[in-house]
Amino acid sequence: MRPSRDDRANEYFAKVRDRLDKGAGVYGDSSYSRDPLDLLREVREELYDVSGWAFVLEQRLLAMEERIRDAREEESLGPSAPYGPYPRDGGFGAFAGCVCKKCRD
Numbered sequence: 749m750r751p752s753r754d755d756r757a758n759e760y761f762a763k764v765r766d767r768l769d770k771g772a773g774v775y776g777d778s779s780y781s782r783d784p785l786d787l788l789r790e791v792r793e794e795l796y797d798v799s800g801w802a803f804v805l806e807q808r809l810l811a812m813e814e815r816i817r818d819a820r821e822e823e824s825l826g827p828s829a830p831y832g833p834y835p836r837d838g839g840f841g842a843f844a845g846c847v848c849k850k851c852r853d
Contacts, residue, residue, distance in 0.1 A: 771779065779787065
């Protein structure tokens, strides 16, 4: 059974609390006395990092979608080669191999 939304929220905020505790151990709760503009700069830098990682993930997912579309298109036209259109790059090596229905099943 999938965890409930409340369970997932509790898990998420437990991780946030853990990060706060870790930061307090490293920085001694000095964040509460720092200049708010310094904290704002820190938040902005973190948001840039998160946005950058989201972009990287989106690019990888788009490449995966393209490979799936290509495989479906090739399957509908009949296999032209014994192996599908999946190069062993970009972390998608698990998709390499035959794409025919017989081999997939």
